[in-house]
Amino acid sequence: MDEVVKILIVEADDIIQQAITKKLTENGVDCFETKTAVQLSGSLEMLDRNVFDLVLLDLYLPDSTGINTLKSVRSAIPNTPVIVFVEQADIVSVKNICGEMQTSYVTKDSGFVDKLLKTICHVVHNIHQKELELGNQKFRIYIDNAPDGVFIANYNGLFIDVNNAACTMSGYSRDELLHMQTTDFIAEESKNDAAEHLKKTVTVGNAVADLWYVTKNGEKRCFTIKAVKVSDKELLGFCRDITIRKQMELSLQESEARFRAIAEYSHDAIGILNEKGKFVWINHRFVEISGYSYDEIMGSDIFQERLSSDSADLVVGNIRKFLDRKHYDNHYYFSFLNKNDRLCYAEMYMTDFVDKLGKRNLVLHYLDVTERKLVDEKVKAQLQELLRWQDIILGRETRIIELKGEVNELCDKLGQPSRYNLKL
Known part of the structure; x- marks a missing residue:
């Protein structure tokens, strides 16, 4: 009404x-x-x-x-x-x-x-x-048919009432829970957090926490507990089983930690561009090779601006293809100027991925091949010099053979035997 x-x-x-x-x-x-x-x-x-x-x-x-x-x-x-x-x-x-x-x-x-x-x-x-x-x-x-666990407890954490879902989640019957406290099946690693959660609910009026519990059959589960103070004596709580999500989060955190451990200290430069073509992450090696600081690179276009004239179209063009969702070359060589205007050469590998927010990102993974490039050029120059000397030496040998042939012809005209054996 x-x-x-x-x-x-x-x-x-x-x-x-x-x-x-x-x-x-x-x-x-x-x-x-x-x-x-x-x-x-x-x-x-x-x-x-x-x-x-x-x-x-x-x-x-x-x-x-x-x-x-x-x-x-x-x-x-x-x-x-x-x-x-x-x-x-x-x-x-x-x-x-x-x-x-x-x-x-x-x-x-x-x-x-x-x-x-x-x-x-x-x-x-x-x-x-x-x-x-x-x-x-x-x-x-x-309440009895709610998918989330619902409970009423006093300020000491003693259960006063629980719904069916709370019984299912904990593994205890309603009668068993009504003779228990909220802390009776808290996992050891969550005991301090649970005490703080209860204290905050009583003093502030509401609190939220992710806590690990041990069910009646000994299984460890993680619940999100949202509690509110409904009177001077009672607390109302809602709990949801987030074990699978928590396990996925922990697995993701471990994967991210492994990635950072590998990527941060890799000998290769690694950077990640977002959908706007701006850097959102770079490793230490990227900073070292470019000569620019972390703050100078993040969110800027310095990388594209410092490309050499003969590499700009190639690199920027491939980044543009990524931004336009087109096929791009994922392996090529390019050159750029570092902060000290030193010409550097690199071998680029590109790949993209979709993050947990559904956003596309482009990974730039490149190797500094400047020293290798300089060595290659030095070896090439030495080879060219050797070839030049080879041509000179071969030219002299050919002339000597020609002169020996002329001497043999004169000897023949004078009726003398040939001085040089030119037969191979």
Whole structure:
């Protein structure tokens, strides 16, 4: 029922109507909202179109009289409280009918309006009581069938009441739990947190904590406990089993710790770009190779700005392809200038992943190959020099062979034997 009680007054006498309305207004202030009807037909139409909390009914109307009036109204609203107005002479005949139809009555005699007001207050009180009882029953049904564990405990942590889910989660029966305290099956590692949680609930009025419990069968489970202080003696708590989520979180934390241990101190530079192309994480080696500080790199475009002219299109183009969700080259070589304007060479590996928030990230993993590049160039230069000398030496040997051939020809012309054996 709303706070405002909606009442339909079915009374043909205007004076009585006004007297009732005035009395309700004076005593109820804004608690009562009234509508009136002077005939049975009109009242039935109003009952069909509106919902009323209470009907005040005169049995003698222009279009209906006596018990038939009540029967017609009761047919329309079998469950709505009705108070009928009866003449003193009709009390005996009406009394039994009213009892059968769960209807109250007030006699039209001296003090009629005052008696009516008392009866209205009594009926409204009964309505509220029934609704409260119904609400309590519904609340109990909701609590008993709630998927989360629900418990009531005193300030010492002694259980006063628990629902079915709390029994299922703990493994204990209701009778067993009602002889236990909240700390009786707290896991050792959560005892201090549980004590702080209870203390905060009592002093502040509410608290939330993730606590580990040991169930009756010895299994360790993690519950989120949300507790509130509902009175000077009692606490209301809601618990949800988050064991699987907690295990996943711990596993994720271990994975992240392993990743950081490997990535932070890797000999290779590693950086992560977000969907906007900004760095959200870099390792120590990345800082060392670039020459820039952590703060200078994070959230900036320095990496792209310091690319050499012959590498800018390649690297920036691949990052752009990632941002546009297109296929990109995941392995290539590039060069860049560090903070000291030293030209550095690197071998790049790129891959992307989706984080726990559903955001795409690009991992830049590159090896500093500057020394290798310089060594390669030095070896290449040495090889070219060797080839040059080889050409020079081979050229001289060819000329010597040619001169020896010419000497042999002169000897032959002079009739002398050849001096050099040029046959291979």
